[in-house]
Amino acid sequence: MYRYFDCTEAGEFLYACIAHAIDKDLPQKIDFLRRNDEAMRRIMNMVEMRDIIAENLVRFVRLNEGNLGSKRREGEFEKLTDDEVTSIEAIVREAFEGFVS
Known part of the structure; x- marks a missing residue:
């Protein structure tokens, strides 16, 4: 009677995790x-x-709610023109519009 333990709860939990995934x-x-x-x-x-x-x-751009931060703009993305940055921000906003993370 006590030779094997009951894994039903663990199996159900594992199934629920896989189903959620x-x-x-x-x-x-x-x-x-x-x-x-x-x-x-x-x-x-x-x-x-x-x-x-x-x-x-x-x-x-995603982390800053659709805008490129000024420090990033002046740092690693300084070669981009203002028009390019504006267009890129619009592209990212449009691509991720309505996305729930």
Whole structure:
């Protein structure tokens, strides 16, 4: 009777975690990747830069609620013109419009 312990609760918990990942997390991650790829593609078509720099640019604009911060603008992205920065900010805002993280 006591030779094997009951793993029902652990199995149910594991099933719930996997179901949540499949139903919620994966679709959200796919949506993020699709939006990020769209923003990256549009930015790279407008301005030539290394991928890592463009990825950082998208991340910084997203973190600052759709605007590139002045310190970042004067620092690592100083080569971009004001028109390019404005266009990039608009691209990122448009790509991630309605995205819930």
